[in-house]
Amino acid sequence: MDDADKTEAFYKKLRSQLEETSEWPSLYLYKFIVPSKDDKIAKVESIFDNLGAVITTKKSKNGKYTSVSIKVRMENPDKVISKYKEVADKVEGVISL
Template sequence: MMSDKSSEEFYIKLRKRLKKTSDWPAPYLYKFIVPSSDQENLDHLISIFDNLGAVISTKKSSKGKYTSVSINVTLNSPDIVIEKYKEVGEKIENVISL
């Protein structure tokens, strides 16, 4: 897990990159990995994006230990992209953001 300072620096750089490379509103693809045994966290992750008209797909790893989650959603600004990353990080344990 990143320290608060390094995560803030990461989000500042991400915001600048998103502003520079996209015209907003724009589609954004989130990718996460969740342990397959943790259905509650998987459901919670999906619910965070459910009300945004997101297209969500899941795929279990070859051994079934992990589930990858791809979330394609159109958002209005880079700030909303970052808000969702932070919400996932704060509310869901054992999730990896890619």
């Protein structure tokens, strides 16, 4: 199984879990670990612009990484997954939690 297959399997499992555990639309909490560069943090934040998201950030102890938490109302599991994919595509070095 290559990385693309693993990624698709992960998203398929996530979609199933979201459908089983939440009523939609629903508030969803995204968590990302981003290298502490203003442009990368701003890119993540811009992906959630105009969605009414509440965004909080916290730098790691050594300042090398920043935790970005985003609480936003999403319409359905597909929209949740779409945002994860958009962040992964647009922000190099990001880790999704």
